[in-house]
Amino acid sequence: MALIKLNETITIAMSVKDRHESADWYKEMLGFETIYHADEAGWSEIKTNTQGVTIGLGEHTKPAPGNCVPVFGVEDLDAARVKMEDVGVRFDGPTDVVDGMVKTATFYDPDNNALMLAEDLTKS
Known part of the structure; x- marks a missing residue:
């Protein structure tokens, strides 16, 4: 899982x-x-x-x-980030927020490839 x-x-x-x-x-x-x-x-x-x-x-x-950075959609970025950080995933600085639009956070895989999580704030 x-x-x-x-x-x-x-x-x-x-x-x-x-x-x-x-x-x-x-x-x-x-x-x-x-x-x-x-x-x-x-x-x-x-x-x-x-x-x-x-x-x-x-x-x-x-x-x-x-x-090129793959950006994966999540429903709750803050909760996902906490879980990932708890197991040692490295993030690139704080979560970025564009009010009323999107919340994003860049993180790295074990080979230092950049990936990103994004939460759509237009649905809130």
């Missing part, structure tokens, strides 16, 4: 120079659909053709090439 319960969503987060341009590229090349642009947060999400899988585009002036 798993330590924490994930919901049925995965967001693949990537850094890009221009979120709007990237979203258009994914639409034209792969048929993906823009879900929203959160300009105040520097974040956009696009829907892939796989149910429950989205791509999140974080805008950065100098994105690192080849970066």
Whole structure:
């Protein structure tokens, strides 16, 4: 049995120079659909053709090439984080919160690969 319960969503987060341009590229090349642009947060999400899988585009002036962070949806991020920390999982700083939108926390696997948990605050 798993330590924490994930919901049925995965967001693949990537850094890009221009979120709007990237979203258009994914639409034209792969048929993906823009879900929203959160300009105040520097974040956009696009829907892939796989149910429950989205791509999140974080805008950065100098994105690192080849970066990709799987983001796993959870119903209660705080509770999941406590359970994971109790067994020694390393997190990268405090939980980030965008009020009324999302709560996220980056953590690392044993090989130092970055992963993230996210709680959707729009459903609260």
